[in-house]
Amino acid sequence: MPRPESVFETAPAPRVPHASTHAPPTREEGLARLARFVPLAGSAYAASRNEDRGPQNRDNVSTLSPYIRHRLVSEREVLAATLAAHSLEDAEKFVQEVLWRTYWKGWLEQRPAVRNRYDARLAQDMRALEADLSLRRRFEEAVEGRTGIEGYDDWARELVETGYLHNHARMWFSSIWIFTLRLPWALGADFFHRHLLDGDPASNTLSWRWTAGLQTQGKTYLARRDNISRYTLGRFSPDGLSGSAEPLVDAPPPPAAGIPAADAPRAVDAALLLTEEDLTPEQWHLGAIRPKAILLAHAAASRSPWPSSVPVLAFTEGALGDAGRRASAHLGVPAERVALTPQALTDAARRLGVGALVTGYAPVGPAADALHRARPSLADAGVVLLRLRRSLDERAWPYATRGFFAFRKAIPDLLAAEGLVAPGTAA
Numbered sequence: 116m117p118r119p120e121s122v123f124e125t126a127p128a129p130r131v132p133h134a135s136t137h138a139p140p141t142r143e144e145g146l147a148r149l150a151r152f153v154p155l156a157g158s159a160y161a162a163s164r165n166e167d168r169g170p171q172n173r174d175n176v177s178t179l180s181p182y183i184r185h186r187l188v189s190e191r192e193v194l195a196a197t198l199a200a201h202s203l204e205d206a207e208k209f210v211q212e213v214l215w216r217t218y219w220k221g222w223l224e225q226r227p228a229v230r231n232r233y234d235a236r237l238a239q240d241m242r243a244l245e246a247d248l249s250l251r252r253r254f255e256e257a258v259e260g261r262t263g264i265e266g267y268d269d270w271a272r273e274l275v276e277t278g279y280l281h282n283h284a285r286m287w288f289s290s291i292w293i294f295t296l297r298l299p300w301a302l303g304a305d306f307f308h309r310h311l312l313d314g315d316p317a318s319n320t321l322s323w324r325w326t327a328g329l330q331t332q333g334k335t336y337l338a339r340r341d342n343i344s345r346y347t348l349g350r351f352s353p354d355g356l357s358g359s360a361e362p363l364v365d366a367p368p369p370p371a372a373g374i375p376a377a378d379a380p381r382a383v384d385a386a387l388l389l390t391e392e393d394l395t396p397e398q399w400h401l402g403a404i405r406p407k408a409i410l411l412a413h414a415a416a417s418r419s420p421w422p423s424s425v426p427v428l429a430f431t432e433g434a435l436g437d438a439g440r441r442a443s444a445h446l447g448v449p450a451e452r453v454a455l456t457p458q459a460l461t462d463a464a465r466r467l468g469v470g471a472l473v474t475g476y477a478p479v480g481p482a483a484d485a486l487h488r489a490r491p492s493l494a495d496a497g498v499v500l501l502r503l504r505r506s507l508d509e510r511a512w513p514y515a516t517r518g519f520f521a522f523r524k525a526i527p528d529l530l531a532a533e534g535l536v537a538p539g540t541a542a
Contacts, residue, residue, distance in 0.1 A: 138178070138181050138182075138278075138279075138312060138430065139433075140181075140185075140187070140429075140430045140431075140432075140433030140434040140437060141187065141433070141434070141437045142182075142187045142188065142394070142395065142437060142438070142441065143437075144182070145179065145182030145183075145187045145188035146188060148177060148178055148179055148182065149177070149179060149182075149188055149192070149193060149196055150196075152177040152178075152179070153196050153197060153200050154200065155174075155175070156177070156197045156200065156201055156206050156209040157200070157201040157202075157205035157206045157209070158205055159175075160175070160176075160177075160206075160208060160209045161205075161207070161208040161209075163175040164176060164208060164209075164212070164282075165283050165346050166283075166346050166347075166348060167281040167283050167284045167346060167347050167350075168347075168348060168350075169347075169350060170273055170277055170279075173281075176281065176282075177193075177209075178279070179193060180279075180312075180313035181278070181279070181312035181313045181430060183213070183216065183313070184216070184312070184313040184314070184315050185391050185392075185393075185394050185430075185431070185434045186392065186393045186394050186395050186475070187394050187395065187434055187437070187438070188395070189395055189398060189505070189507075190213055190214070190216070190217060190505075190507055191505070191506075191507050191533060191535075193213050194210060194213055194214075194530065194533075194535055195535055197209060197210065197213075198210070198530070198535050198536055203527065203530065203536050203540050203541070203542050204541070204542060207542045210526065210530075210542075211523060211526070212282075214511070214522075214526060214529075215318070215519065216315070216317070216318050217507065217508065217511045217512070217515075218511070218514075218515045218519050218522045219317040219318045219321050219322075219515075220315075220317045220318075220478045220479075220508070220512065220515075221374070221508070221511060221512030221513070221514070221515030221522075222317070222321065222371075222515040222516075223316065223317040223320070223321060223478065223479045224317075224374055224375065224478050224479055224512055224515075225371040225372050225373060225374060225512070225515065225516065226368055226369050226370075226371060226372065227479050228369050229320070229321075229324075229368055229369070230316055230320060230479050230480075232365070232366075233301055233304065233320050233324075236299075236301040237301040237302070237304075237305055237419075237420070238420070240299040240301050240302050241302070241420065243299070244302075250298075253296065253298060254298060254302060257271065257292060257296055257298055257303075257306075258271060258275075258306050259271065260272040260275075262296065264291060264295070264353050264355065264356075265351050265352065265353040265354070266284075266287065266343055266347065266350075266351030266352075266353045267287070267288060267291045267353065269351070270284045270287070270288050271288070274288075274306075274307070274310050274311070275310055275424065277426070278310055278311060278312035278424065278426040278427060278430065279311070279312060279313070280311070283346055285307070285322070286326065286336055286338070287338040287342075287343055288303075289303055289304075289307075289322070289323055289326040289327075289336070290326055290335075290336050290337055290338035290360065291338050291353075291356060291357075293326060293327050293360075293363070294335070294337065294338075294357040294359070294360045294361075295338070295355070295356050295357040300323050300324075300326070300327045300329075300363065301323075303323060304319055304320055304323035305419050305421070307319055307323070308320075308418050308419055309418055309419045309421060309422070309423050309424055309427065310424045310426070310427065311427070312426060312427060312430045314418065314427070315478075315480060316478075316479055316480035316481070317478060317479065317480070327362070327363040328360070328361075328362025328363055329362070329363055329365050330368075331518060332362065332367060333362050334362070335360040335361070335362050336360065337357070337358075337359070337360040338356055339356065340352055340353055340354070340356055371515075371516040373513075374509075374512045374513055377476050377502050377503060377504035377509070378500075378501040378502050378503065379402075379501075380400065380401055380402030380403060380404045380473075380501065380503065381402070381403060381404070381471075381501070382403035382404070382405070383403075383404060383405065383469075383470045383471045383499070384405050384407050384468070384469045384470055384471070385404050385405060385406055385407065385469050385470065385471040385472065385473045385501070386406070386407060386408045386409065386410050386463065386464060386467050386469045386471075386472055386473070387399075387406050387408075387409045387410070387442065387446075387472075387473050387474070388410045388412065388460070388472045388473065388474040389409060389410065389411050389412070389435060389438050389439060389442065389474070389475075390412055390413055390414065390455065390474060390475070390477055390482045390486075391413040391414065391415055391431050391434065391435065391482060392475055392476070392477040392478070392480075392482050392483075393474075393475025393476070393477075393505075394434055394435065394437070394438035395438070395441075396409075396438065396441075396442045396445075396446075396475070397441060397442065397445045399473075399475065399503050400503065401473070401503075404471070404473055404501075406446045406448055406473075407448055407467055407468075407469055408448050408449055408450070408451070408467050408469070409439055409442050409443055409446070409448060409449065409450035409451070410450075410451060410452075410453045410460070410463055410472070411435045411436070411438070411439045411450060411451065411452045411453065412435075412452070412453050412454060412455035412459075412460070412485075413431050413432070413435055413455060413482070414455050414480075414481035414482040414484070414485050415427055415428055415431040415432075415481075416428065417481035417484070417485070418481060435452075439452075451463075455482065455485040455486075455489075456485070456488075456489070457488055457489040457491070457492035457493070458492065460472060460489045460492070460493060461489070461492045461493055461495075461496050461498065464493060464496060464498040465496055465498075469498065470497065470498060470499065471498060471499045471500070471501050472493065472498060472499075472500050472501070473501045473503065474486065474500070474501070474502055474503070475502070475503060475504075475505075476502040476503060476504035476505070476508065477502070486500060486502070506533065507529070507533055510529050510532055510533070511525075511529050514529070523542075526542060527539075527540050527541060527542055
């Protein structure tokens with residue numbers, strides 16, 4: 116996407132919070148959070164999951180999303196730990212929450228044109244900010260938490276300072292942005308993507324489309340004062356919210372085109388390429404692949420034409436470093452940082468004398484774009500790019516052809532195929 120220089124340079128600068136507000140970007144921390152939460156993942160979670168109790172009290176939710184997003188802890192690990200402690204029936208709500216991300220990725224993987232539409236819409240809206248001073252003023256008030264709307268302003272500041280929002284707050288926020296503040300939805304999605312530690316193109320873009328009535332056409336989400344008051348336990352009760360949510364209009368999504376093929380391992384000297392999309396390479400099924408080195412690269416700075424937040428970049432860098440240390444110790448080979456560019460990847464492969472770069476499959480998004488751009492240069496150097504896909508994704512993504520409720524019907528069979536529940540288990 117072309118970078119609109121004047122808007123880029125004058126975008127609101129992210130504030131840098133105290134480091135203690137950030138999640139430590141390590142697998143060890145993710146596993147510790149999982150262990151603490153598992154006892155609550157059944158009926159306790161189902162009863163209280165919608166409550167946004169504030170940034171100082173997240174005991175009713177797992178706060179695992181930054182770790183799952185980067186696969187410091189995999190979806191399968193979370194599901195396995197949960198289903199070892201609870202029946203599928205008791206843990207149904209939490210299991211579904213984990214698999215929403217899998218569903219969104221599979222849906223977008225089959226319709227990459229929807230992401231291209233978002234990119235085009237965002238570029239158009241960014242140009243409008245430069246041309247329309249009133250829109251620019253309202254946008255700045257919204258992202259800086261200066262609208263005067265109780266709750267909303269608090270969430271805007273919390274997002275920038277911590278890189279996290281409760282899922283219910285994300286729904287309220289996006290609804291107020293679109294239907295009360297009347298701001299372009301793509302600018303709001305971009306604001307989230309630049310600041311959320313767990314931001315990924317599928318979950319973020321498609322969730323904003325859902326609020327706006329574009330994902331499930333005609334179905335919108337309206338933030339209401341009574342709902343906010345109830346589920347923030349009385350912390351917020353905002354006045355002045357829109358009483359209606361007319362769906363936005365766009366072309367219907369294209370039909371599902373099927374899941375692109377992943378790559379099979381082969382007998383080859385290779386460097387493992389770790390990106391932000393999968394940071395537990397110890398779990399990859401390498402087969403006959405012979406790892407000679409580990410390359411660490413990410414595309415977090417490419418989430419937006421505007422700068423990704425300091426917390427997002429710090430978390431991604433930290434997670435990558437943690438994964439590199441673990442992988443190096445596990446495989447007994449060195450790890451090094453490289454840029455996720457065609458030249459840097461090709462130069463590294465040549466220097467290492469490997470015939471392949473092996474990476475976790477990157478779904479639609481900046482990392483996948485970077486790998487696509489690098490493929491011709493690698494091929495010219497005689498280096499093949501092998502993208503290994505997790506079995507859960509391989510099984511689940513083909514079911515993401517329609518809405519989530521159709522996908523949900525397949526969850527017991529998917530879990531049984533992964534060996535996590537007995538065949539025939541009902542939710």
